[in-house]
């Protein structure tokens with residue numbers, strides 16, 4: 001992958017460090033930074049990072065003291081980049097990356113921390129934003145893929161374990177929260193909330209206008225900018 005690789009600097013939690021991104025590998029965003037800030041890792045934890053992309057959050061978890069981190073991504077290219085990133089940082093004895101759908105590649109693992117960062121941007125917004133290249137987006141309302149992930153957790157999260165889940169007003173957030181509630185009951189709470197400006201191109205798009213009209217997404221206006229709200233939930237398995 002060397003010839004077409006690009007690098008980016010991670011300046012979020014436990015940074016700075018450099019990350020190799022192959023073509024089509026998701027470049028960490030403000031959501032990645034917020035999720036990293038929300039993570040609570042206890043030395044010795046076993047972590048599964050679903051939708052690991054470049055491996056950035058797996059690496060942060062390893063640097064925070066996790067004993068073992070399993071990163072999963074549907075994209076083979078992401079998994080290869082993540083392996084290389086962990087190797088360069090001397091964390092390849094802690095971080096293991098597997099390619100496949102959601103939790104299928106880690107059914108043999110029982111984690112006490114789950115990071116659930118699969119794509120949750122509505123397909124139509126993703127197509128107009130350019131945030132995703134050849135990686136899949138979250139489905140028609142952005143809730144379909146995260147909800148499928150939540151319903152597939154099964155035994156991969158041990159009793160007493162916790163999930164970190166990002167949701168936002170840029171997707172059909174309530175549908176994701178309903179799915180999380182099915183799995184975790186009332187044992188879920190937002191641990192971090194931040195607002196970010198919606199890129200002008202996206203704010204002016206037909207997709208956003210239609211989804212606002214349907215009540216699926218919502219934004220707060222500040223001056224000429226529209227802001228969307230990101231929440232990181234901690235969901236406890238009790």
Ligand SMILES: C[S@@+](CC[C@H](N)C(=O)[O-])C[C@H]1O[C@@H](n2cnc3c(N)ncnc32)[C@H](O)[C@@H]1O
Pocket residue numbers: 026027028029031032050051052053054055056057072073074075078100101102103117118119120135136145
């Ligand atoms: C929003 S990106 C987050 C990447 C990374 N966690 C970060 O913060 O930079 C979502 C990732 O989910 C992956 N993904 C999408 N569908 C998936 C699936 N069904 N199973 C596993 N990973 C998936 C994408 O390839 C992408 O790398």
